[in-house]
Each structure stands twice: as C-alpha cells, then as structure tokens.
Amino acid sequence: MNPIVVVGEGGHSKVIQDIIFAVGGYQIIAILDDKYKDVYNRDGVLYGPISVVLSIINRDRNTKLIIAIGNNQVRAEIVKRIGVDNKKFATLIHPSAIISPSARIGEGTVIMPNCVVNANAEIGKHVIINTGAIVEHDNRIGDYAHISPNATLTGNVAVGEGTHIGASATIIPGIKVGKWSVIGAGSTVIRDIPDFKKAVGCPTRLLD
Numbered sequence: 001m002n003p004i005v006v007v008g009e010g011g012h013s014k015v016i017q018d019i020i021f022a023v024g025g026y027q028i029i030a031i032l033d034d035k036y037k038d039v040y041n042r043d044g045v046l047y048g049p050i051s052v053v054l055s056i057i058n059r060d061r062n063t064k065l066i067i068a069i070g071n072n073q074v075r076a077e078i079v080k081r082i083g084v085d086n087k088k089f090a091t092l093i094h095p096s097a098i099i100s101p102s103a104r105i106g107e108g109t110v111i112m113p114n115c116v117v118n119a120n121a122e123i124g125k126h127v128i129i130n131t132g133a134i135v136e137h138d139n140r141i142g143d144y145a146h147i148s149p150n151a152t153l154t155g156n157v158a159v160g161e162g163t164h165i166g167a168s169a170t171i172i173p174g175i176k177v178g179k180w181s182v183i184g185a186g187s188t189v190i191r192d193i194p195d196f197k198k199a200v201g202c203p204t205r206l207l208d
C-alpha cells in the first residue's frame with residue numbers, strides 16, 4: 001500500500017477519500033486541515049494543520065499527496081505554499097471513468113466517477129473533473145480548473161487555468177474559455193470567454 005496524505009477535510013475531501021478507496025493500493029496516513037491546531041492520531045490516521053505536511057511526507061519517499069479542496073484559488077495557493085515537486089502528487093482516476101489511452105492527465109488531478117475523457121485530451125495539474133463530466137477529444141484543460149458534475153466539453157474546447165465550469169454547462173466545439181473565469185451552472189457557451197469573467201445563461205452573457 002502506498003501512503004497518501006489528504007489535504008482538506010470538507011465535502012470535496014469526502015468524495016476524494018471514497019475515490020482513494022475505490023482506486024485501491026493507497027493507505028490514507030494523514031488528513032490535514034487548518035481547522036486543526038494540533039496533530040493527533042485517530043485509528044492510525046494523523047489529523048493536524050497543513051503546516052505539518054512536509055514532516056509527514058518526508059518520512060517515506062513513497063508518500064503521495066492530494067489537495068482535496070474544491071475552491072480553485074485555495075487549491076492553487078496551497079499547492080504553491082507546500083512547494084513540493086509535482087511528482088509527489090497522486091493522480092486519482094475513479095475506476096468507472098473512461099479515459100482514452102491518448103489522453104494526458106497531470107499530477108494532482110482527480111477524475112471522478114462516470115467521467116469520460118476522450119482522445120488526445122490534455123488535462124493539467126490539480127484539476128477536478130467532477131462526477132459524470134465529459135471532456136471530449138482534443139480538449140485542453142489548464143491547471144487548477146474545475147469541470148463540475150455533468151458538464152459537457154465538446155471537441156477542441158480549451159479551458160484556462162483556474163477556470164470553473166458549472167454543473168451541467170455545455171461548451172460547443174472549438175470554444176476557448178479564458179483563465180480564472182466562471183461559467184454558470186446549466187449555461188451554454190457558444191462564444192469565446194475572456195480571462196477573469198463570469199458568464200451565465202443559454203447562450204451565455206458576461207456578468208459585470
């Protein structure tokens with residue numbers, strides 16, 4: 001069993017822990033969250049603040065790490081704060097997901113149950129592909145993005161770093177969504193979306 005440390009203990013973390021169990025081959029040795037002030041051991045698992053992460057992962061060079069925090073900005077900040085090599089991060093793919101052999105998926109990324117990632121898709125680091133999302137052929141998904149449950153990214157879509165695609169949103173082929181933008185739940189994107197924007201509706205309109 002490979003040791004793994006889970007950072008974050010909110011709702012998203014519960015789902016990640018289920019995925020770790022479903023994937024198999026990992027043993028959760030620590031769950032770290034800044035709601036804890038001190039480190040304590042419960043049933044063989046360490047609980048404590050994120051500041052102790054290096055002391056735990058440095059005990060065994062096989063130890064992997066996953067940032068189980070749904071907020072893209074916070075996830076990115078914590079990855080930078082911890083500052084370890086990306087190779088230390090696990091890539092977690094639920095066994096029910098269907099992943100093309102030609103897809104490329106970065107470290108720290110989680111692919112949840114019933115997702116499909118098709119041919120030549122490239123998914124960055126610390127990305128969340130949430131339950132039942134479809135990432136079609138030739139997509140490019142930037143680091144720290146979140147593709148919410150049931151979203152459909154058709155062929156040749158590009159999603160920038162840190163962008164959040166809301167639940168059940170649809171993006172038509174060839175569209176580019178910029179970085180650190182948000183697409184509302186249930187929206188349909190038919191035109192490119194700039195960086196740092198919110199867009200909602202069918203078809204989308206920009207907020208602000």
Ligand SMILES: CC(=O)SCCNC(=O)CCNC(=O)[C@H](O)C(C)(C)COP(=O)(O)OP(=O)(O)OC[C@H]1O[C@@H](n2cnc3c(N)ncnc32)[C@H](O)[C@@H]1OP(=O)(O)O
Nearest residue numbers: 130148149165166167182183184185186187198200201207
């Ligand atoms: C497992 C999980 O839970 S994964 C998490 C998945 N989460 C999601 O999918 C959430 C996605 N978030 C949303 O859809 C949010 O509504 C956001 C981020 C797009 C907008 O949030 P806010 O900035 O708070 O916008 P606010 O609620 O003030 O609405 C602003 C306007 O946009 C409209 N609007 C907001 N969201 C949507 C939407 N999804 N579709 C259509 N219109 C919308 C509002 O009706 C309002 O319109 P008005 O100005 O004409 O009255």
